[in-house]
Amino acid sequence: MHPSTPSQPDDQPADTLADELPSKLASGLAKVGLVMRHQAWKAADHAGLSPTQAQVLALLHARTTGDGLTMSQIAAELAITPATLSDSVAALERKGLASRARDQRDARIVRLSLTPEGARHARQNAGWPDVLLAAIDTLSDDERAVFIRALIKMIHSLQAAGQVPTARMCPTCTYFRPNAHDSPERPHHCAYVDAPLAELDLRLDCPEHTPAPAPEAQRTWQLFVHGAPLTPRRPAKPAKPAKPAKPAKPAKTTKSAAARARRVRSPQPRKES
Ligand code: SF4
Numbered sequence: 001m002h003p004s005t006p007s008q009p010d011d012q013p014a015d016t017l018a019d020e021l022p023s024k025l026a027s028g029l030a031k032v033g034l035v036m037r038h039q040a041w042k043a044a045d046h047a048g049l050s051p052t053q054a055q056v057l058a059l060l061h062a063r064t065t066g067d068g069l070t071m072s073q074i075a076a077e078l079a080i081t082p083a084t085l086s087d088s089v090a091a092l093e094r095k096g097l098a099s100r101a102r103d104q105r106d107a108r109i110v111r112l113s114l115t116p117e118g119a120r121h122a123r124q125n126a127g128w129p130d131v132l133l134a135a136i137d138t139l140s141d142d143e144r145a146v147f148i149r150a151l152i153k154m155i156h157s158l159q160a161a162g163q164v165p166t167a168r169m170c171p172t173c174t175y176f177r178p179n180a181h182d183s184p185e186r187p188h189h190c191a192y193v194d195a196p197l198a199e200l201d202l203r204l205d206c207p208e209h210t211p212a213p214a215p216e217a218q219r220t221w222q223l224f225v226h227g228a229p230l231t232p233r234r235p236a237k238p239a240k241p242a243k244p245a246k247p248a249k250p251a252k253t254t255k256s257a258a259a260r261a262r263r264v265r266s267p268q269p270r271k272e273s
Contacts, residue, residue, distance in 0.1 A: 032135075039129035047125060050093075052080065052088040053127065057097060060114045061122035062205075068105065068113030076165045097121055145199040151204060156221065168209030170202045171224040172217055175210060178224035188224075 037051075044054035055078050055207035063069060065079075075085045089112055092098040097118035114122060139147065152171060158164040170176045170188070177189035193207050203209070212220055231244035 016080065036129075036132060040133065043129070044127055047121065049089065050091070052078070052084060053092055055216070056088055056092060056112075057114065057118060057122045058126065060098065060112065061119065061126060063207075068101070070109055070110035070111055071095055074112065078164050079163075092219075094120070111130055143202060148202055148204075149199060152194065153225070157206065166205070168206050169204050170206065170209075170222055172211060173206065173209045174212040174216065175208070176212070176224075178220060 014240070025242055026230070040054065041051050044051045047054065049057070056074060058072060059077055060069060069077075070183075071082065071089070075082050078085070089098065089100070093100065096115055097114055099115055100112050101108050103111055136144070152169055155164055155167045155169065156171065159167050171178065172191075173192075175192040178190060179187050179216075180189040181187050181196050183196065186198045187228060188195050188197040188199075189195070190203070192210075
């Protein structure tokens with residue numbers, strides 16, 4: 001056998017193969033992550049920015065609704081320390097790409113927003129690297145649907161572990177109704193746009209996302225993962241237990257019956273002839 005030829009699955013017990021699967025998947029994800037990081041660095045370098053500066057511009061471009069974002073919001077979104085962010089923001093201000101200003105309603109809050117030059121810059125560099133989009137294009141619709149569900153579950157788990165700061169995904173949104181429709185093509189529903197959703201329609205970073213409150217979020221997540229309908233039919237009422245039979249009333253004793261009973265209990269002695 002060629003040294004690089006992988007061993008056949010028959011050669012190994014099934015439990016060994018299953019044990020190796022998480023490592024194989026993690027290794028594959030690391031390879032994709034490496035490509036993404038490399039592409040991001042290349043694009044940032046080309047634009048004369050550090051990777052963090054490029055991330056700050058991209059975030060402001062994606063999230064800014066006019067007022068900009070606070071420093072703590074940006075640090076949380078990018079999962080970086082305030083010190084790292086502070087250096088990057090100072091550099092962006094020097095380059096004329098972003099500026100800080102006090103909030104008009106609360107002067108204690110400072111917000112960072114894009115300058116017109118920064119917005120132009122962010123627009124030009126928005127979008128994912130072609131090489132990554134080309135790789136995703138090789139997947140069939142079925143493979144994408146499985147992939148997006150797998151990603152949502154992984155991101156949800158990482159978020160619960162405190163490793164992903166924010167994830168504006170459908171299954172954590174108050175407007176999401178998992179498995180609300182009988183249609184296998186479009187089983188879910190978005191109450192915000194009042195439209196059915198296919199698995200491929202699920203969003204991982206939706207601007208309209210509104211976090212569901214804790215008990216509702218947990219229920220929605222369980223329904224999404226386990227495929228149960230949102231409003232399951234009420235289970236049939238259990239049959240009422242049969243009433244215990246009433247003890248039979250003792251039969252009314254008539255005079256003749258009482259007399260018969262006395263006769264049974266106390267047989268009369270025979271008359272001597
Ligand atoms: S508002 Fe956005 S995140 Fe929420 S269910 Fe609709 S599409 Fe999904």
